[in-house]
Structure formats: structure tokens, C-alpha cells
Amino acid sequence: MDINTNLVENFIAIMPEVLMAVLALAVVYLDLYLPPTQRRTIGYVAGIGMLAIAALALFIPTPSDFNEQLMWGGTIRNDDLAKIFRVTVILIGGLTCFMGMGDNRLRYKSEFYTILIIATIGASLLSAASDIIMLFVALETMSISLYILSGFVRLPQFPTPEEKRFANLSAESGVKYFLFGSFTSAFLLYGLSLLYGFSGGYTNLYEIGPGLVGGEHPTAPIIVALGLVAVGFGFKVSAVPFHFWTPDVYEGSPTPVTSFISVASKAASFAVLTRFMLAVFPPEQLLPEGIQSISYSEWWVQLFAIAAVLTMTIGNLLALVQTNFKRLIAYSSIAQAGYTLIGLVAIATGNNAGDGAAAVAFYMVIYAFTNTLLFGCLILFTNQTGSEMIADMAGLSRRNPWLALGLTVALLSLAGIPPAAGFFGKFLLFRAAVDANLTWLAVVGVLNSIVALYYYLVVIKVMYVDRSAEDNLPIPIAVPYNFVLAATAVFVILLGVLPALVVNLATEAGADLFFLP
Amino acid sequence: MVPLWMYLVVSAALFCIGAFGVLARRNAIAILLSIELMLNAANINLVAFWRYMNPTVINGQVFAAFVFAVAAAEAAVGVALILSIYRNRQTVMVEDVNILKW
Numbered sequence: 245m246d247i248n249t250n251l252v253e254n255f256i257a258i259m260p261e262v263l264m265a266v267l268a269l270a271v272v273y274l275d276l277y278l279p280p281t282q283r284r285t286i287g288y289v290a291g292i293g294m295l296a297i298a299a300l301a302l303f304i305p306t307p308s309d310f311n312e313q314l315m316w317g318g319t320i321r322n323d324d325l326a327k328i329f330r331v332t333v334i335l336i337g338g339l340t341c342f343m344g345m346g347d348n349r350l351r352y353k354s355e356f357y358t359i360l361i362i363a364t365i366g367a368s369l370l371s372a373a374s375d376i377i378m379l380f381v382a383l384e385t386m387s388i389s390l391y392i393l394s395g396f397v398r399l400p401q402f403p404t405p406e407e408k409r410f411a412n413l414s415a416e417s418g419v420k421y422f423l424f425g426s427f428t429s430a431f432l433l434y435g436l437s438l439l440y441g442f443s444g445g446y447t448n449l450y451e452i453g454p455g456l457v458g459g460e461h462p463t464a465p466i467i468v469a470l471g472l473v474a475v476g477f478g479f480k481v482s483a484v485p486f487h488f489w490t491p492d493v494y495e496g497s498p499t500p501v502t503s504f505i506s507v508a509s510k511a512a513s514f515a516v517l518t519r520f521m522l523a524v525f526p527p528e529q530l531l532p533e534g535i536q537s538i539s540y541s542e543w544w545v546q547l548f549a550i551a552a553v554l555t556m557t558i559g560n561l562l563a564l565v566q567t568n569f570k571r572l573i574a575y576s577s578i579a580q581a582g583y584t585l586i587g588l589v590a591i592a593t594g595n596n597a598g599d600g601a602a603a604v605a606f607y608m609v610i611y612a613f614t615n616t617l618l619f620g621c622l623i624l625f626t627n628q629t630g631s632e633m634i635a636d637m638a639g640l641s642r643r644n645p646w647l648a649l650g651l652t653v654a655l656l657s658l659a660g661i662p663p664a665a666g667f668f669g670k671f672l673l674f675r676a677a678v679d680a681n682l683t684w685l686a687v688v689g690v691l692n693s694i695v696a697l698y699y700y701l702v703v704i705k706v707m708y709v710d711r712s713a714e715d716n717l718p719i720p721i722a723v724p725y726n727f728v729l730a731a732t733a734v735f736v737i738l739l740g741v742l743p744a745l746v747v748n749l750a751t752e753a754g755a756d757l758f759f760l761p
Numbered sequence: 762m763v764p765l766w767m768y769l770v771v772s773a774a775l776f777c778i779g780a781f782g783v784l785a786r787r788n789a790i791a792i793l794l795s796i797e798l799m800l801n802a803a804n805i806n807l808v809a810f811w812r813y814m815n816p817t818v819i820n821g822q823v824f825a826a827f828v829f830a831v832a833a834a835e836a837a838v839g840v841a842l843i844l845s846i847y848r849n850r851q852t853v854m855v856e857d858v859n860i861l862k863w
Contacts, residue, residue: 377824384831388838395842399849408849415846416858422842423792423855426835427783430799433828434776437806440824445815447824 245450246311247318253307257315257322257372260301260334261365267293268361275354283352287345290357291724294338294364301331301368310759314374318448321374321519324753328605328746329371329515332612333508337364339616339732340508342724343500346623349397349410350498356396360504363389367508371515374523376436376447379516380429383480386512387429390505391422394497406630417496424479424489432476438469439524449523456524457539467543470525474547477520480513481581484554494574499626502570503619506577511608518588518601521548522757527592530758541592549589549685555582556692563699569622569632572699573615576658579696580611586689587673590680591757599679602747602754603672609746610657610665610739617732618654620725621647628719634703638710644719648707650729657736659700660693665739672747768809776802789843789853793836800832 248254255262271290278285306323307313313323320326341357344350366385373379395418399411440447442465443455456466479486494502522530527541559579566572584607590600624647625640626632641648657664670693677686721729739746775798782795804825811821847853 377820377827380824381827381831384835388831388834391838391842395845398845412849415842415849418842419789419846419855419858422839423783423789423796426796426839427780427792427799430776430779430796430803433800433803434806437803437810437824440807440821441810441814445810445818445821447820 245314245318245448247314248307248312250312253312254315256304257320259304260297260330261368263297263300264294264334264361264365264368267297268358268365271354271357271361280352284345286354286357287341287351287724290361291338291341291345294334294341294361298331298334298338301327301334306756313756313759314448314450317375318450319375319378320369320372322372323756323759324749325515325519325601325605325757326372328609328749328753329511330368332609333367333371333512334364336504336508336511336612336616337361337367339620339728340500340504342728343503343616343620343623344498345724346627346722347498347500348627350500353396356393359389359392359396363393363504364508367512370512373516374449374519376440376449376452379449379520380433380436383432383513383516384429386509387425387480390501390509391418391425393501394418394421394493394505396501397498413496414498417493420489420496421493428476428479428486431472435469435472435474435476438465438472442466442469449520453524453526463540466540470540470543471547473520474544474551477513477517478551481510481517481584482555482578483551483581483585484558484578487555487559487578490578491571491574494577495568495570495632499570499619499623503616506573506619507612507615510577510581511612514584514588514604514608518591518604519757521588522591522601545589545592548585549682552582552585552589552685553688555579555585556689557582560692560695560699563696566699567634569634569637569703572634572703573618573622576696576699577615579692580607580658582692583670583673583689584608584611586677586682586685589685590673590676590682593680593682598751598754598758599672599676600754601757602750603669603676605750605753606672606743606747607669609750610669610736613732613735613739614654614657614664614666617650617729617736618658620728620732621651621654624719624721624725628717629714634706636712637703637706638712639715640707640719642715643717644721646721646729647719650733651707652704653733653736655700655704657740659697661697663737663740665736665743668740668743668747765809765813768805772802772805772809775799775805787854787856789846789855789858790840792855793839793843796839797832797836800828800835804828 313321350356366382369382395415397411397414443452446452446455482490525540528539559575563575587600587604657666660666660670674686779795779798807821807825
């Protein structure tokens, strides 16, 4: 295995992370030097800086040859899969900075933006990681920052009952996220340490894969290691049975943080999950020539196929009974992870195998923008009404038609109704499953989408049909918000009409994943 | 020389003790300690495998060093979060931390 040693190319490949680290420090310095009246600038600097870095990341060249893609001693792989997820994650980080500016508890806190940017660095490196050391460190950089953000709201000195409740919820969700998160990442780490040993002492993903099948090992311990790693990743993407933290953390965290957890952490985890499974436990056709041994891909394919079915079904069924909007979206995001797992399963079986990874990448991009739109609208609603209940959303279309429209677009996209992008994403996932001889999985997915349609439509009905006593109280949309909402809404619709914009990149990303040494 | 499997048995035992502690203890600080045990079990694995498998390349040791650093960061954040919940509710028992439920 060769590694790219061209210093310039190496530095260009991690330019977005370097710039984000600089930006994080700049935000702290701004906080020191700006007078309190100009604190608002901090959010703008962080948000616009992140958007600029995302634009830069889009134009970073990715070498076409596998041996030139491995950089920094093989710790990151600069391919199209890394590119598509990095750009998404950084873009979402920027939009979340703007969303934070709309939340009174976060608005003037430079540390919020700093920790958010550091979490984005972790997520961005995670989507490029090709070495288990880098993988673990990037994953923990992201997770530890998110634990802090989740429990970010402090109890003020003289709290009102409302403030006290928010601080309580936030602290509780932070502790829960931390305890569950570090518990499962200990499983992940133990699994990684076993894989390191069983492969004969390699840390690079692309050396572990051949090392595992080449050695004289009994099968059972490697399956155990696979299971341990699956626990860790399953938690990060909130797959059943490791989903129980999701609703609690989503409800208790400040809403911009919820949005970031639901989007960036999930997208980066899916990126690393596809890369990891394909490199470490490759299907038979991808094993290097001359190695006559067993392939472990069947194990994880079955494991994740079962997880996908459970995740979709349990997520959707529990979503049906929710009354709190954030909890509803939490269960819906569990279900969305289930749909995405279909694409992951489709990678290893079937011949045109790049489709599955491409579908995962595309679905995560549109899911990211859809959920950001959804939570952006929710923040505005909560700021005005102080409520997150679905019943309180009655008459929203009369209080602010644009807000109701934005929520409707997002909900339709999640449900997979054609003008919005979600339809095409689901179509790609299910098509990849059918092509990979997993028609039954696609059928389960379609049935689940029908169940899901019900609870999404109920929210839309409440917003448009139900009346409330506050119909004539308008909900204003503040300045950085109209950008976020308009940009994400346009993107969701645009990708539904012209999916080729991202699908081409996603297809290349999926194909790139199959270049193994 | 002590054979490799002995290290693996110790580390597996440590991991299981840690996992049991996480599931059985009610004090959040004790849970945090149990998680540290699990991380250190992985560290024993890493260093033992490094010594027996591939001692000329130091990647296993480097990994173990990174795990120390991550564990320290995790403990710092964890204690801070537990402290914040203690300020809100005057308790660190996890069964008392239960406003959020479906």
C-alpha cells in the first residue's frame, strides 16, 4: 500500500480542518476584544466563515488513484466520499451557527460557536478517516464536543421557572448523552483493539481487511469484534436497539444543537460506517487476489439488514404516539437512519455495488438539509410561543404562512413526497436494495414510508386546518434566519427537481469506495 | 515470557467488570469510573497486541496514548456535566435523573 507523500497535496487535503481550527480560535479572540454591544458579530463571523470553508472544501481536488488518495501516513483518505460528507457537515455547521444566533441562551456565547466548530472538525475528519486511530480520535472529538453542547444551558443566578426547566432538561440530556455515548464508544474501542490484534498489528483500514482474512484465526473472535464495533456505530447513527438516547437528548438539548446532532453526527457516522465495513470486512469479490479464506461481509450484511428493519419499524411506530414535536422528529430520525441502513446493506451484495454507497451519501445530504430546515422553523416557533407541542402548532399557517410552508416542505421531504428531495433519496435507496437482490428489504422500507406519512401529515393538518385562539398573533422571522430557512428550503426543492446536481458526485463517491488496494 | 492469551483474558475480564459496573451502579460518578475501566481494558489489548504482533511499528502504542488523552478529555467533560446536574437537582443518582421520558 502506497501513501501520498506530496507535502503540498497533503496540506491541501486537510485545509478545511486547519481553517476551521483557526476560525475556532478567532471566535474566542473576538469574544475577548469585542465590546458587549457588538457580540452579535461573533455569530456572523463563525457562520459565514464556516460557509466559506464549506465552499473551499467543495473545490479541493481528489486524486483519482487510490494510492494518491491516502494522505498523512494513511490516516485520511481524500476521495469523493470524504468530499461529499465533509462539505455537507461543514455547511450544516455554518447553518447551525446562524440558528444558534436565534436562541437567547446561545446567541452571545462565543464558546458555543467554538465548540460547535470543533465538533464539525471532528465530524469532517471522521468522514475522511481511513485509520482506526484517526477514526477513534475524530469520533471522540465530535462526540465529546456534542456532550458539552447538549448540556450547554446553565442555570442563571436568579432563574425564572421556565429557565430552570430548560437548564434542567439540558443538563439531563447532556448527562444521558454522555453516559450512553461513552459507554458505547468503549465498546467500539474494544472492538477496534481486537481488530488491531487479529489483523496482525495494523491500524490502517485497508491493511486490516486483508490482514483479517489472511491470518490463521478462528472466526468467532472476529465476529465478536465486528459486533462490538457495530454497537459503537449503531449508537452514533441511532439504530435500534441503541436508539433509546435519541428522543431524550433531542428533546432536552437546545434546538440548534439538536439539529446538529441529528444531522452532522449522523451523516459523518454513516460515512465512516460505509467506509469501515467495506474496507475491513470486504465482500468476496473485493478481496485481494490469492487470498483463499472466508469473507465476513455476510455477517454484517445480515446484522445491519435486521437492524434496518427494526430501526425503521420501531422508529415509525413510536413516532405515531408522540405529542412533542422534537420527540416526534427524534423518532422520525431513527426511522430515517433505518432507511439509510438499507443502502449500507445493499453495498456488499449485488454486482453494481457502488449504488448502495451513493444512495447513502445522497440520502444523508438531503436529510441534512431537510432536518436543518425543520429545526430552523421549530426554533422560530418556540421562541415566540415557548412550546414544542404539536397541538400548539394549530393555526400556524395563519400566524406565519412562510414558516408553515417551510415546515411542510421539510415534512414532505422526510415522508418522501415527490416535489421535495426526500422522494428521490428514498427511490435511490430502494432501487439499490432491489438491484442487490434485497427486494424484501425495499418492500419493508416502502411499507414503513406509508406509516410514516401518517404522522407527518398529521402535523401538516394541525398547522393548516386546526384553529387556535392565537391565530392573529404573527410569528416574526429574524434576520439570519430567513437566509437559513430560504437556503435550505430552496435546496430541498431544487434537489427534488434536479437531483443530478448531487447524485453525480454521490455516484462517484460510491464508486471511489470500491477502489481497494 | 507471559503468553498473549493471558493479557487478553485480563483485559476481557476488566472490560466485563466495567460493563457490569455501568449497568449496575446508580451513582453517575461510579458509572464514569466503570467506563474508564472499559477504556483501559482496550488499552491493555492494544499494548499487548503491539508487543506480540508487530513490535517494530509503534502504531499500537500510539493508539494507546491517544486513548489516554481521549479518556482524560471524556472524564473532564463527564464530571463537568455531572456537576451541572448536581447543581440543578442536588443528586448524582441516575434514577433520579428522569424528567425526560416517553
